[in-house]
Amino acid sequence: MRIRYMYRKSNPKREEKIDMTEFSEIGSAQIGLLVLGTILMIVVPIVIAIIWMKKKKERFTTVLVGAATFLLFAVVLEKPLQAVLIAPTQMGLADTGISQFLNARPVLWAFIVGLFPGVFEETGRLVAYKTVLKKRKNRETAISHGIGHGGFEVMCLMGVAYATYIAYAIMINAGTFGTIVDQVMAQAPDEADSLVTVASGIASFSFANLALSIVERVFAVLFHIGASIIVFYASKDKGRLWLYPLAILIHTAMDFIAGLTTVGVWKLPVWALEGIFAIFGVLTFCGAFFLLYKKDAGNETIS
Secondary structure, eight states, X not given: OTXXXXXXXXXXXXXXXXXXXGOOOOXXXXXXXXXXXXXHHHHHHHHHHHHHHHHHTOOHHHHHHHHHHIIIIIIIIIHHHHHHHHOGGGGTOOOOHHHHHHHTOHHHHHHHHHHHHHHHHHHHHHHHHHTTTTTOOSTHHHHHHHHHHHHHHIIIIIIHHHHHHHHHHHHHHHTOHHHHHHHHHHHOHHHHHHHHHHHHHHHTOOXXXXXXXXXXXXXXXXXXXXXXXXXXXXHHOGGGTTHHHHHHHHHHHHHHHHHHHHTTSSOOOXXXXXXXXXXXXXXXXXXXXXXXXXXXXXXXXXX
């Protein structure tokens, strides 16, 4: 979803030195919340997958395929290619005419940011259903795949992010974080900016922040389950192949909105933005579940 690969627009002219004294000591309450968040973001997806598999007697390998789909198509393929296109300097490459062109046009930049996850992740689902899951035609396969895809995203993004924040908090309290920022500043000023922003966020991290992250991830997983159902029916029924581009369109639209807020084209309060993503998640899931999945309740498999 939207927090995945949002690359900040470059600002090569920024040269001012960051004041290391601005890093406040991280309290035990913040560290405790980050530890709790890490545990929840890793354990809860696994528990949900186990409960679903036991209830429906589903194979764990289907869930693993969903996780592998996200890993391969979103992390291994989408993220680096998107970075090369719009933020090559973050990949250690020289800036290009294409990246400069895109970064000078915020709306187009936001569209690319939305298009990449839409195309790569929905294509990943289609490829999975057409290959390793080709013989699994029961409708529960779609939800198992969605749980694996969405659940692994939670673990990979939020779980790892919170664990990283814990490490940052420890370094801040030990007084070593400023040195790291200085080193990054010398090589990639924009990345140093991001580290300072993260440090500030850690210092003010609250239960409300954790709760908001959890709610956001719930809607994100609902979206992934819904999208997995949509693409499942597209892959199993040639007459419904149009559902595949529909899934791409929905996914692109959602992340396009996120991109617009990232570059400041749309200035929305956090609650409004999260509300939009909640609507996307709920409508995608409910539409797929009731209009596709539920209507096949009497069918053992999809022909």
